Amino acid sequence: MDEFVARSLDEIRFWSRIMKEHSLFLGLGFRAEDTQLKNEANQFYAVFEEIERRAYEFQPETDPHIIQAFNTEVRIAATNIWAFKRKVLGLILQCKLPGQTNFPLLVDHVSREANYFRNRLEELNSGTLEPLPDAIIDENVFFLKIMADHAKFIGHLLDPSERKLVDQAREFSNDFDKLVFQAVDLSHMRPQSQTVPLLSQFVDENRVSVKSLRDFKKTARDLIEECRIKSIIHPLLADHVFREAERFLFILDMFDQSLSGVKVNKREILY
Known part of the structure; x- marks a missing residue:
């Protein structure tokens, strides 16, 4: 099995579905009169499908x-x-779409994911994937921010009367904001920060928090699908954010294996 082929298909299968769903979510947030934007969103849905x-x-x-x-x-x-x-995003921030319901942070969020996807494909084609120490830090900086955003979106889209769940979402938001800052600090300390003990602790700590958030998302998704809680969260959006947490956990597990010497000799990640 060719590793380049396997990795390429894995990325495209996962992220093309994400891009397709982004098109749907953006389209749902536009106003009735935003026919051109709705048409563009529908076209992107068809392309990625x-x-x-x-x-x-x-x-x-x-x-x-x-x-x-x-x-x-x-x-x-x-x-x-x-x-x-x-x-x-530009139209929203310039107040040219008053009354539409896509949060500016959400639109920025989905654009970051599109940028991540296209950069990954470029790296695969050029054969210039990051060295493991850099990949560990950069993937965590990216995904921790994604997880922090998800917690904020969930908190804002739950009905305000779901006080306990709203508080849980806010706690996850605060937790992941701190993890993002820690990841950025570790990034700024490169290359001296890229030792096996520091990177191992970094991965372990993040994995614990991501597992907790993943479980919270799964519970929220199931409750939404069963109509047991009040929210304006689309059931597909609930599943969407759950799948992205699962993706991050998969990546963290791969890093953990590499740091443990399963796939990569430890000497390869020491400067």
């Missing part, structure tokens, strides 16, 4: 050159939806 379908047709034995071309095609689509999201 087709990309997702095609990604599952490829096999791990597919010619790497075919996957490289597919990566390039998908990267262009990811760049286009990134530009659309930034355009929407």
Whole structure:
């Protein structure tokens, strides 16, 4: 099995679905009169639905050159939806879409994910993936911020009368804000901070918090699907944020294995 092919298909299968769902969520937040923006969102939904379908047709034995071309095609689509999201953010911040219901932070959030996706595809095609120590810090800086945002969105989209759940979401928001600052501090201390003991503790601590948030999201998703709590959270959005927490946990587990010497010799991550 070609590792380049496997990693490329894994990224595209996961993130193309995320991009497709972003298109749906943005479209739901536009006003009735925003027909052009709604049409653009619908077009992106169709584009990424087709990309997702095609990604599952490829096999791990597919010619790497075919996957490289597919990566390039998908990267262009990811760049286009990134530009659309930034355009929407600009319109919102300039008060040109009064009454629409997409939070500015949410639009920025989904644009960061599109940027992450296109950069990952570029790295795969160029063969310039980050060294493990840098990947550990940069992936955590990115995903911790994503998790912090999710906690804020959940807190704001739950009905205010769900006081206990709103308080739990606020606590997760505060927890992950602190973890983001810790990750940024560790990043600023590079390369001296990139020792096995520090990185191992960093990964372990973050994993504990992400597991707790993942479980909270799962509970919220199940309660929303069963109509047992009051909120304006779309059931698909609840599942969407749960899947992203699962993705982060998967990445943290891979880092933990590498730091433990399962896949990467410890000497390779010492400066």
